[in-house]
Amino acid sequence: MLQTLLPILIFAALALGAVGxxxxxxxxxxxxRTPMVWRxxxxxxxxxxxxxxxxxxxxxxxxxxxxxxxxxYVAAMALALVVHGFGWRNPMLGGLLLAASLVMFIGTIAVxxxxxxxxxxxxxxxxxxxxxxxxAYSVSMFLISLPLVGVAPTALGGGVLAIVLAAVLxxxxxxxxxxxxxxxxxxxxxxxxxxxxxxRRPERFDDNHADVGHDVHRGSRSTALFPLDLTAxxxxxxxxxxxxxxxxxxxxxxxxxxxCQNVCPAYAAGQPLNPKKLIQDMIVGMAGGSDARYAGxxxxxxxxxxxxxxxxxxxxxxxxxxxxxxxxxxxxxxxEECPMMIEHVDAIVDMRRFITLEKGxxxxxxxxxxxxxxxxxxPGGLDNASRLDWAADLEMPRIKDRPEGVDVLLWLGDGAxxxxxxxxxxxxxxxxxxxxVDFAVLGDEERDSGDVARRLGDEATFQRLAERNxxxxxxxxxxxxxxxxxxxxxxLGREYSAFGGDYRVLxxxxxxxxxxxxxxINVAAPxxxxxxxxxxxxxxxxxxxxxxxxxxVLAALGxxxxxxxxxxxxxxxxxxxxxxxxxDVPGRARIPDMRMEDVRTTGAxxxxxxxxxxxAMLEGVVEPRPRIRDLAEMVADALVATAPAxxxxxxxxxxxxx
Amino acid sequence: xxxxxxxxxxxxxxxxxxxxxxxxxxxxxxxPGRAREDARAVEMGLMLAGADLSxxxxxxxxxxxxxxxxxxxxxxxxxxxxxxxGTLSLLPMGAEEDAVPLLAAxxxxxxxxxxxxxxxxxxxxGSGMVGYxxxxxxxxxxxxxxxxIERCDAQSVTVLQALPQGQRRRLEIQLPCVIAVxxxxxAPRQSAFGPARRGRIETVDDLLPAGEAxxxxxxVDWQWQPARARPKRLKVVxxxxxxxxxxxxxxxxxxxxxxVLTDLSPEEAAEKLIDYLRAEKIIADSGQSSAPDT
Numbered sequence: 001m002l003q004t005l006l007p008i009l010i011f012a013a014l015a016l017g018a019v020g021x022x023x024x025x026x027x028x029x030x031x032x033r034t035p036m037v038w039r040x041x042x043x044x045x046x047x048x049x050x051x052x053x054x055x056x057x058x059x060x061x062x063x064x065x066x067x068x069x070x071x072x073y074v075a076a077m078a079l080a081l082v083v084h085g086f087g088w089r090n091p092m093l094g095g096l097l098l099a100a101s102l103v104m105f106i107g108t109i110a111v112x113x114x115x116x117x118x119x120x121x122x123x124x125x126x127x128x129x130x131x132x133x134x135x136a137y138s139v140s141m142f143l144i145s146l147p148l149v150g151v152a153p154t155a156l157g158g159g160v161l162a163i164v165l166a167a168v169l170x171x172x173x174x175x176x177x178x179x180x181x182x183x184x185x186x187x188x189x190x191x192x193x194x195x196x197x198x199x200r201r202p203e204r205f206d207d208n209h210a211d212v213g214h215d216v217h218r219g220s221r222s223t224a225l226f227p228l229d230l231t232a233x234x235x236x237x238x239x240x241x242x243x244x245x246x247x248x249x250x251x252x253x254x255x256x257x258x259x260c261q262n263v264c265p266a267y268a269a270g271q272p273l274n275p276k277k278l279i280q281d282m283i284v285g286m287a288g289g290s291d292a293r294y295a296g297x298x299x300x301x302x303x304x305x306x307x308x309x310x311x312x313x314x315x316x317x318x319x320x321x322x323x324x325x326x327x328x329x330x331x332x333x334x335x336e337e338c339p340m341m342i343e344h345v346d347a348i349v350d351m352r353r354f355i356t357l358e359k360g361x362x363x364x365x366x367x368x369x370x371x372x373x374x375x376x377x378x379p380g381g382l383d384n385a386s387r388l389d390w391a392a393d394l395e396m397p398r399i400k401d402r403p404e405g406v407d408v409l410l411w412l413g414d415g416a417x418x419x420x421x422x423x424x425x426x427x428x429x430x431x432x433x434x435x436x437v438d439f440a441v442l443g444d445e446e447r448d449s450g451d452v453a454r455r456l457g458d459e460a461t462f463q464r465l466a467e468r469n470x471x472x473x474x475x476x477x478x479x480x481x482x483x484x485x486x487x488x489x490x491x492l493g494r495e496y497s498a499f500g501g502d503y504r505v506l507x508x509x510x511x512x513x514x515x516x517x518x519x520x521i522n523v524a525a526p527x528x529x530x531x532x533x534x535x536x537x538x539x540x541x542x543x544x545x546x547x548x549x550x551x552x553v554l555a556a557l558g559x560x561x562x563x564x565x566x567x568x569x570x571x572x573x574x575x576x577x578x579x580x581x582x583x584d585v586p587g588r589a590r591i592p593d594m595r596m597e598d599v600r601t602t603g604a605x606x607x608x609x610x611x612x613x614x615x616a617m618l619e620g621v622v623e624p625r626p627r628i629r630d631l632a633e634m635v636a637d638a639l640v641a642t643a644p645a646x647x648x649x650x651x652x653x654x655x656x657x658x
Numbered sequence: 659x660x661x662x663x664x665x666x667x668x669x670x671x672x673x674x675x676x677x678x679x680x681x682x683x684x685x686x687x688x689x690p691g692r693a694r695e696d697a698r699a700v701e702m703g704l705m706l707a708g709a710d711l712s713x714x715x716x717x718x719x720x721x722x723x724x725x726x727x728x729x730x731x732x733x734x735x736x737x738x739x740x741x742x743x744g745t746l747s748l749l750p751m752g753a754e755e756d757a758v759p760l761l762a763a764x765x766x767x768x769x770x771x772x773x774x775x776x777x778x779x780x781x782x783x784g785s786g787m788v789g790y791x792x793x794x795x796x797x798x799x800x801x802x803x804x805x806x807i808e809r810c811d812a813q814s815v816t817v818l819q820a821l822p823q824g825q826r827r828r829l830e831i832q833l834p835c836v837i838a839v840x841x842x843x844x845a846p847r848q849s850a851f852g853p854a855r856r857g858r859i860e861t862v863d864d865l866l867p868a869g870e871a872x873x874x875x876x877x878v879d880w881q882w883q884p885a886r887a888r889p890k891r892l893k894v895v896x897x898x899x900x901x902x903x904x905x906x907x908x909x910x911x912x913x914x915x916x917x918v919l920t921d922l923s924p925e926e927a928a929e930k931l932i933d934y935l936r937a938e939k940i941i942a943d944s945g946q947s948s949a950p951d952t
Contacts, residue, residue, distance in 0.1 A: 230851070230855075356848075356851075358851075358852040360734070360847060360848035361737070362848060371849075374691070375684040375687050376684065376687045461851075
């Protein structure tokens with residue numbers, strides 16, 4: 001009986017699943033379309049086995065579980081199709097099918113153990129059911145295939161036991177095959193595969209890089225926001241159908257594993273943001289309905305089940321509250337952790353763009369900063385001519401007086417208006433002079449890089465600033481740009497290229513490390529041993545992959561670095577990025593306070609920083625707390641004047657300016 | 659037709675609201691943009707009439723920066739009940755022409771009943787006289803220093819006038835009228851790029867008979883110099899009472915002193931005024947020389 005039933009069941013499940021898959025694809029294709037490049041599908045297996053597995057493997061136990069379960073399932077399904085579906089009852093294939101089912105079963109046991117008392121990051125509901133369905137599928141497939149190798153009596157093909165087995169297999173097939181197309185938890189395999197193939201940032205994958213393995217943390221390579229066409233009919237994303245279809249596909253790949261929720265600084269601070277819930281809300285919007293069926297942690301302070309959406313209905317506020325979007329610091333921790341390589345930050349900025357450019361509802365202080373950027377080229381509304389006031393006694397060389405060109409153009413950033421950061425800048429100038437660096441500044445010709453405007457969604461102001469800065473830079477000759485501001489570093493180095501500005505930009509930590517390497521500056525050993533720790537700025541580390549240089553600098557200073565648990569690519573944001581310091585969404589705790597707690601647990605008395613925003617946010621933590629010092633300040637204080645300045649400066653002149 | 663309107667200004671009413679907008683100049687950078695007080699007038703107009711609010715500007719259409727400047731007002735047409743884009747009527751005039759006859763003709767043609775404006779522009783002839791001159795020419799009432807519109811119907815409008823130290827005076831004004839908005843009125847909403855880009859600027863150039871140049875005769879022999887903030891008079895308050903010190907610190911200088919003169923003949927009144935202006939060194943002591951004081 002089973003022999004006639006099995007092919008029917010398998011092909012019926014496949015057919016039903018295919019119908020569901022077709023409907024799912026139509027849901028994705030509601031988004032904005034770009035020409036399909038079908039040959040990208042061939043990239044999928046490699047991207048899955050290499051890039052995706054790399055992220056999953058950060059948690060070894062889960063990686064092994066998933067390899068066993070998914071590998072076992074794929075093999076078992078393929079073999080079952082041949083053996084039971086097409087009736088090629090080869091004992092060898094039957095043996096392989098049994099082995100595959102067994103491997104899957106072992107993985108399933110691990111899945112179920114994890115689901116006995118699931119950690120809060122995991123979603124329950126259908127995902128809890130999936131663990132049971134996996135057992136149903138693997139066990140029934142195993143038992144049904146036993147007669148193939150002659151272990152069990154072929155009489156299994158009749159009677160009550162056969163009916164029971166068939167029923168359990170139907171459960172398994174419904175979840176594992178039909179559910180894949182119809183939106184059950186297994187849709188992650190189907191959507192995830194296509195998402196890997198058609199990912200909007202192909203640069204994130206190794207197949208697009210000649211230098212495979214040049215940095216091990218994925219996601220640091222393609223971090224520039226996508227430029228917005230300012231002549232489009234509506235600007236930004238108002239409703240789910242305004243997303244690019246690849247983005248909708250990406251949302252649908254979410255496995256609700258909650259890694260993003262675990263690393264999100266806003267979620268930890270009790271602000272109303274949870275990246276996992278946000279992605280699920282986007283799926284609710286894409287498919288239409290309410291968020292009542294969501295079975296994971298919601299946005300802190302916002303009840304689950306009260307919001308609803310549809311593909312052509314506005315997202316804010318019916319589906320997602322504006323506060324949720326403004327709580328994001330754009331730190332990219334979620335993107336970095338996501339095993340499905342979903343781009344949360346792109347989605348959030350897309351929605352912010354609509355709020356700012358079309359609705360004019362940027363949070364109050366953000367709107368004031370944007371007005372100031374439009375009127376005065378800096379977010380504080382200060383006279384741009386005062387950008388160099390802090391250096392009145394330093395006789396700063398202006399690039400306009402150096403038509404022959406300089407080696408280093410020192411980009412000051414808006415920290416030039418901030419008294420705290422002016423100390424950092426003075427230290428940096430001291431280091432440059434000690435190293436005999438041929439440098440100059442733009443002075444009052446420098447404008448804000450546009451970082452804050454862009455993250456607040458004001459792409460129009462960003463593009464205007466970018467165009468003006470690029471026009472200014474085009475008038476001068478310099479080999480490279482050095483800046484102490486990772487946000488300027490990122491925007492100038494990565495985002496201006498879309499507008500025709502290609503520069504070699506170095507963060508000051510990289511440049512100082514270079515000076516040390518070249519023996520151009522000398523420092524005294526620390527007088528007394530001190531424990532320091534280093535806080536990685538998001539826009540330097542995760543965004544641009546520079547983790548080594550700051551640590552090299554600290555090592556050159558002879559300092560022992562006690563690393564925080566969350567450092568490097570897993571560094572926790574200071575809370576100041578993405579305009580979050582301006583939107584200032586209330587929460588249970590402050591993000592910099594939590595970061596300072598991380599610092600305290602290392603026992604460090606000083607935290608080395610490398611970003612004006614981080615400095616400001618961490619210094620806002622009430623005393624007593626560890627000291628906050630920029631790398632440049634630490635180096636400048638330790639300098640000893642033995643470097644021969646004159647010959648060094650003449651040698652740098654020989655470098656060919658760009 | 660009078661309508662009971664207890665709800666407030668947001669409900670639809672039969673008034674034709676117009677906001678006069680000028681080109682602003684940022685106090686720090688000098689860049690053109692929306693003038694801050696006029697933006698408050700537009701905000702008040704949007705809350706009163708929604709997207710029905712008309713904007714009008716008299717200026718030089720050849721000015722390359724004008725569109726950018728006026729977009730600052732058009733970008734405020736969002737968050738309203740209907741999604742219509744803003745429209746602005748541009749009354750073209752040369753630099754040496756007078757805006758008042760143009761504006762008056764336009765207001766009469768469009769049947770405006772409430773004309774909102776800022777109290778003071780940020781550049782050009784920014785004295786705030788336009789409102790008075792228009793009201794004089796059209797025979798309308800004018801209320802200045804208005805902080806809020808409380809109620810409005812087809813015949814009259816109730817406004818709150820801002821007085822020093824946070825005091826308010828309720829005024830009932832017959833329509834049509836000119837309302838000059840104070841800087842304590844509701845802050846203007848953000849100007850958004852999308853609505854600003856979609857907003858329309860319509861040039862209206864057939865207001866006055868052709869050839870009738872309305873040259874501004876008054877400003878021909880004016881002297882121009884950059885505005886300076888007038889020094890604030892320090893008043894030392896000897897009080898151990900924090901409330902008194904706070905009141906003194908918060909007081910507007912115009913609120914203190916002064917005297918009320920009644921039953922004077924026009925000549926006596928003028929004499930008193932001239933004496934006062936001399937005492938304040940606003941006009942030179944000897945009426946002969948027009949040289950600036952040193």
